[in-house]
Amino acid sequence: MYYLASALPARVPLRALLSLWLLLLAATPARATHIVGGELDLQHQTGSTYTLTLTLYFDAINGNAAALDQALTAGIFDKATNRQLQSVVLPLTSNTFVSYTNPACAVGSLSTRKLVYTKDITLDAATYASASGYYAAVERCCRNLAISNIVNPGGAAQTFYLEFPAVVRNGASFIDSTPRIFPALGDYACIGNLFYYDFGGVDPDGDSLAYDMVTPLNGHATAAFPIPAPAAAPYSLVTWSAGLGTTNQIPGSPALGIDAHTGRLTVRPNRLGLFVFGVRCAEYRKGVKIGETRRDFQLYVLNCPTNNPPVVSVRANGRAYRPGRDTVRFVPGGSRCLTLRYTDPDPNSTLTLTAAPLNFSDPATAPSFTTTTSGTVHASGQPDTLTATLCFPMCADTKGKVYLLNVLVADNGCSLPKRDTVRVAFIAAPPVSTTPVLTTSFPPEVPGQPTPTVVRLALNQPYTATLLGTDSAPNPLTLTATGVGFSLASVGMNFSAQNGTGRATATFTWAPDCGLVTASDSGLVVRFALAQGGTICTPHTLTRAIRFVVPRPGDSLAFSPPNIITPNGDGLNEAFTLDQALPPDFCASQFAGVSIFSRWGRLVYQSPTRSFTWAGGGVGGIYYYLVTFTDGRRFKGWVEVMP
Incomplete structure (x- = not known):
């Protein structure tokens, strides 16, 4: 992937480069030159129990198989005094391979193992209460002999290192887990091309994370003593090759750097070779640093076949969109779609389109593709240019503001895709919304009174009411009636509606008799509703609640018997x-x-x-x-x- 020697002419084919490297290996005495990188991790489990984990990345091709350890020992130290508090034997619990981002770009003779060593430990409050905090370290020699940016890589060791806070502060429990999980770097870089990779972590406690480049730690291990007993800091640093350093670990324009907030690695390398680099992730809680973890890793820079970037263009409202100059306006009744054309000058390129909002997140405004968004160009039977349609929802509403959307096309080039982006500025207005009107022959509603309107009926006397719904826009209208806790038919009520576009009418009839009415004073509540339908963004529903009461004769008279x-x-x-x-x-x-x-x-x-x-x-x-x-x-x- 990224750990062969590179002191060869730039145009040596990769297959020849690998063959030459294998010959060199055959002539080299077996040594434990195997370490690609790795990091320590400390996770809280319950109470005073934590899990300490070492992840070590092992060169599965060039590494000495005898150097694949079945256990490694970590030391835990007090930062203030460097006094060792624990020695923890970490057994090997997992042995897997690191995958490429794009398996099609894999180089078959390059392979990295991910070795995981882990064990539960106890950090009791009586011992781990120092305000200065603590650190854990594991030392192991040696790094890959093929590394080209440090002095004597075959004799250079790695110190896996993390810092963590006291488990109690101000008399109260203070729980912290180190940030995780850093994705393993499973790709190589191509000389002269921009390389990027998400090297960020996730903190289980929600602490803030900050990243920077650091010089990898060497420590006390040597080729003669590759696995020393745990030893306290300070740990020596690796020695950079001439002209290189912490801010220039992989030379290029730009040199290797990391985004302090996201952990995104970026480099456009200008030198072939295998390069080790170090990253530190510090965690902060309420603005105070409480810990850090370091990771060393390697990146192999090689000559790759030429890969030209793809190109995407946008048409809106029948004309070519000019990025940075035009603003697309989506108006009611007009087209809400963009036509995208995308291609690539390279033969047999597989292209993929995506769309990414920049300054908005409302799903009601986010567009979607109505056609396929991928395909191959310049191949037998395939077109030179692909097209796609990207449409915005009818109800998209930017409220007069300019929203920005990135339209991206990516190819399938190695080691990472190349991209082209068009940033589309747009304003969208939804269709005009109307409010329907509901008119009835029921008694008028009392303003501000939320209770149903009461209609008093006489026993065995038919009652009829009419309802009319209108809408100034030609939207479908629907009138309905629903009994609250009962069905209309069960008590002999009848509701007949004639629904339509822009107008709906209905008639309600009821002739209460003793077979259909209870002697309850509370009556029966019916909810009448006028619902607005059609392709509108904010449909309205108007309701009237009517309480039908059939009072007993004489209920309003006082009971005044003779005495x-x-x-x-x-x-x-x-x-x-x-x-x-x-x-x-x-x-x-x-x-x-x-x-x-x-x-x-x-x-x-x-x-x-x-x-x-x-x-x-x-x-x-x-x-x-x-x-x-x-x-x-x-x-x-x-x-x-x-x-």
Whole structure:
């Protein structure tokens, strides 16, 4: 991939270069020149348990198989005193291969193994409470003999290194995990071409990350003592070749650098060879640095076949779009699509289109392709130029602002695709939205009152209401009626609608009778709705809630029975009766009976007849009565008998 010697003429074919390198290896004594790079990682699990992991990248082609260790030892040290607190044996737990970004670009004789060494450790609060923090380190020799940017690479070691904070601060638990996962670099770079790679990490605690280039650590290991016992800092640095250094680890224009915020590596190399480089990722919490992790890796720069970049052009509203000069305007009723033409001067190039918003994220504005976005050009039976259509939603609305969209085309060149980008500036306005109007024959709504409008109906008397929906735009309108907690048909209600474009009418009818109405005072609520449809961006729905109540006759009258009778034969107030004072019988609410009791609770009179009369039984005093109805209603009172 990226770790062969490169001190050969620039135009030596890659196959010949590999063959020559293998011959050189055969003439070289076996040594542990195998380290491609790697990093340490510390993750919190639970309580005071953490997992310490070493990831080591191993040259699977040129490395000495005897140097593939089954375990490595890490030391943990106090930063303030360099005192060693733990020695941790990390067993090998995983052995896999690193993949290329584009497998089609793979060079079969180049291969890297990813070796993972890991073990759970304990960081107790009593020991790891120093405000200065701590560091862990693993040392191993040696690096690839073929590295071209450091002195004596075959005798240079690597110190895998990370820093972490105390596990307790101000008496409270302080949990931190180092940032992860840095993607492994599985590609090579082509001389003279821009190389880029996402080398960023993800922090499980949400801490801020900052990246910079650093000189790789060498440490105490040597070719004679490749695996020393854990030793404290300071760790010596590798020695750069003449003219190279921390800011110029891989020479080029630009030289290798990393974005401080994203971790994106960028270089346009101007020298062939295998180059080691170092990156540091520092983590910050609330503006304070709490730790760091370092990674060393290698990048192989070689001569690649010439790969010309693809080209994409844009047409809008029937004319060629001029980037930086034009602004596309999408208006109601007009076209909302861009026509894209993309090609590549190289034969058999496979191209792929993408679109990336720059200053907006609203999905209602994001465009989508309506045609295929990939294809091959300049191949047998294939066109020289491909076309695609990119359309914006009808309801896209930039609210008068200029939005920017990158239209990108990428080829399938090695080691990384080349691209062309057209930045499209556009303004989009949605169709004009109208609000429909709902008119009904129901009583008018009370402004500011959220409760349903009440309509009182008489038993067995038909009731009819009309509804009319209109829209100044020719949008489809639909009128509906829905019972709240019941179906209209179950109580004999009928709703008939004639829906249409710009106008909808409906009729509601109901003739309540005892078979369809309960004796509930709360009534039945029906929700009437006018819904606006069609291809509109913000459809409206207007509603009216009507509570239909069938009151009992006489419910509005007060219950005022007589409370004195004088059964003395003068023809006045001779008997106690309630027929005129009680509410009339209504559907399921029928008179069930009356009971009269003495003041001591003895039943003295009882009748199931509504028109009962009671003359007092010849004994004066206070008596109490109870009247019941079949729906459970009860009326109580007293009456005094004065003979």
